[in-house]
Amino acid sequence: MLEDYFFLKKEIVAVNAAVVGTSKERWIALLEEEASLEQAKRIMSQHRFDILPVVNHNGGVKTYFQTKTWNNYELIEHKKIDYEDLISFQTPLHLVIKNFAQEQRSYYFLVNSDT
Numbered sequence: 001m002l003e004d005y006f007f008l009k010k011e012i013v014a015v016n017a018a019v020v021g022t023s024k025e026r027w028i029a030l031l032e033e034e035a036s037l038e039q040a041k042r043i044m045s046q047h048r049f050d051i052l053p054v055v056n057h058n059g060g061v062k063t064y065f066q067t068k069t070w071n072n073y074e075l076i077e078h079k080k081i082d083y084e085d086l087i088s089f090q091t092p093l094h095l096v097i098k099n100f101a102q103e104q105r106s107y108y109f110l111v112n113s114d115t
Contacts, residue, residue, distance in 0.1 A: 017096050018089040021110045024061070029053040032063075037076055040065035045073035051107050054078075061109070070106065081109055088113040 028047060030039060035054045044052050044065065052065040061081065068075040084103075087096065089110035100106065 015093040016089065017087060017091045017093065017108070017110050020093060020096075021089060021108075024053075027053055027055075029055045029061070030065070032056040035063070035065075035078070037065075037078065040078070041073055041076055044076065053109075064109075085109050086111045 028043065028049070030043065030052060032054055040052050043049065044067065048071070050067045050070050053061045054063045054065065055061055063078060063080050065076050065078055067073060068077055085108060087099070087108040087110060089112060096108070099108075
């Protein structure tokens with residue numbers, strides 16, 4: 001039966017958070033020593049970012065700037081990255097979407113859970 005082709009298909013495409021996310025190597029970020037609300041506001045509005053990571057001298061990221069209201073660059077907060085802000089870059093995309101809906105959030109920082 002022709003229909004069996006779809007049920008017996010061996011090749012399955014696995015889409016995870018890394019496929020739709022942005023690698024830390026490709027971020028636009030603020031250096032910790034330059035991190036000010038004014039500088040964050042300028043970069044965020046110029047690039048239309050609602051999240052802007054702050055990178056320390058070791059390349060680590062512990063804080064970020066976030067708009068209080070999406071797409072409004074007038075009110076920006078400097079926040080610490082908490083455990084609930086992190087998700088493995090290997091998380092299947094359908095679980096990322098489910099988490100967005102259940103936790104009513106719009107972003108995660110992707111981490112390598114193997115390191």
